[in-house]
Amino acid sequence: MSGVTQKNIAENEDGMRLDRWFRSHFPHISQGQLQKYLRKGEVRVDGGRSKTSRRLIAGQEVRIPPLPDEPTDKKPRTRRLSQSDIEFIQSLVIYRDKHFIAINKPPGLSVQGGTNQERHVDGLLEGLKYDQEERPKLVHRLDRDTSGVLMLARSREAAMLIGKLFKQRDTSKLYWAAVMGTPRPANGEIQLALAKKKGRSGEKMQVCYEGEEEGQYAVTKYSVLASAGQKFSFVALTPITGRTHQLRVHMNAIDFPIVGDGKYGGKDAHPGGEVPRKLHLHARSFSFVHPDTKREVTVLAPLPAHMMTTWELMGFDPDGTDNPFLVPSGKGA
Numbered sequence: 001m002s003g004v005t006q007k008n009i010a011e012n013e014d015g016m017r018l019d020r021w022f023r024s025h026f027p028h029i030s031q032g033q034l035q036k037y038l039r040k041g042e043v044r045v046d047g048g049r050s051k052t053s054r055r056l057i058a059g060q061e062v063r064i065p066p067l068p069d070e071p072t073d074k075k076p077r078t079r080r081l082s083q084s085d086i087e088f089i090q091s092l093v094i095y096r097d098k099h100f101i102a103i104n105k106p107p108g109l110s111v112q113g114g115t116n117q118e119r120h121v122d123g124l125l126e127g128l129k130y131d132q133e134e135r136p137k138l139v140h141r142l143d144r145d146t147s148g149v150l151m152l153a154r155s156r157e158a159a160m161l162i163g164k165l166f167k168q169r170d171t172s173k174l175y176w177a178a179v180m181g182t183p184r185p186a187n188g189e190i191q192l193a194l195a196k197k198k199g200r201s202g203e204k205m206q207v208c209y210e211g212e213e214e215g216q217y218a219v220t221k222y223s224v225l226a227s228a229g230q231k232f233s234f235v236a237l238t239p240i241t242g243r244t245h246q247l248r249v250h251m252n253a254i255d256f257p258i259v260g261d262g263k264y265g266g267k268d269a270h271p272g273g274e275v276p277r278k279l280h281l282h283a284r285s286f287s288f289v290h291p292d293t294k295r296e297v298t299v300l301a302p303l304p305a306h307m308m309t310t311w312e313l314m315g316f317d318p319d320g321t322d323n324p325f326l327v328p329s330g331k332g333a
Contacts, residue, residue, distance in 0.1 A: 004063060004064065005063075005064045006062065006063060007062050008059060008060070008061050008062075009056045009059060009060045013160070014058035014160060015056070015160040015161075015163030015164045015166075016055070016159065016160060016163060017052065017053055017055060017056070018050055018051070018053070018054045018055075018062075019034060019052035020137070021062075022034050022043070022062075026064075027070075029068075035052060042063075042065035043062065043063060044062070045060055045062055046060050047061075047063070081124065085127060086127035088124070089103070089125075089128055090128065092105065094149070097290075098154065099153065099158040099161065099291065100152065100153060100154060101128055102149055102150065102286065103149075104148060104149065104301040104302065105147055105149075106304060107278055107306070108145060111150065112141075121150065122138060125137075125152070134154065137154075137156070137158075139162050139166075140242075143248075145281075146283060147283065147301070147303075148283025149283045149286040149299050149301045150283070151286055151288075161291045165288050171289075172323065172325070172326070173285075174237075174284045174286075174325065175238065175239075175247060175283055175284060176236060176237075176281075176282045176303070177237055177247070177259075177281045177282070178234060178259040178316075179232070179233050179235050179256040180231070180257050180268060180269060181231070181233065181255070182224065182227045182232075182233045182256075183222060183224055183233060183235065186224040187221075187223045189221050190219065190221075190222065191217075191218070191219050192249075192250060193208040193216060193218060194206070194207060194216055194246060194249055195208050195214075204264070205243070205245045205249045206249065207249060207250075207253045216243055218243045218246050220238070220247055220251075222235050222236065222251070223236045225320070225324070226316050231271070232259070232271070232314055234311070235256075236323070236325070238325045245264070247281060248261050248263070248279075248281065252265050257269040258281050259279075259280040259310065260278045260279040260280050260306075261280075261281070262277075275310050276309055280307055282301070283301060284301060285300050285301070303318050
């Protein structure tokens, strides 16, 4: 493609993530290439710099830089799923209707591919087509080592519907975690800006304190549900904002690292004994207002095996359904 062009967001594309929109129009451009264009400011939305996760609005204008032509002799790469792959991904399904699918993502399985990540949710979505022609679409993310509810849209229209729900705050995410120590007060809100910074062990998210470089506004609410003495606590968490590793960084910043989170909590996050060393962070539930019934739907994901082990050791209840962050209107805080 030669020269800079401009494309407007159509009505039926309202609410799409920028990376998904770009892929639908220019499938030969990789995620890495798009990120490079965005970093350089060559792809812009309404004249401003943007990120891959930005939700687009109908009528907005996207600046498209000169792109390499799509190869004409290159056959599309499609990975045929084995029967065991199909059975595996279908075994994770915990909710399904004509619009959406939810899976209980196990810890250690990446949502999308990356360095040394040959098996990931995105590469297995073909196995979740069922009676639909389209394969499901990712609408949000979980860290590789975080388990729990991962929502999928079964069509572009469904992706736009849930995108609008995110934008209107008609969704609620509840996470469960085991943390070191017992937070006081038992219910609180963490407001600490976050930014990706370089360290001795590479780049990772860090808190930006007053006087430091400006980071992204980030807010997390927490509630202590149970404690085992003063050593461990079972906490509920809800992210008001959606920054990378937000829950992990925020809990470590107030000196209550999530159990098993060596990346941010270091050795203090590994208590030893019979407690598994894996990350103890689980997306317990996802609630949303269903576009057909206009009623709230809550999808619950059972704890993974390593967290069940810890819950049994500590005497915590693994079957609770209450959300301490619900407000009278029924929407998540």
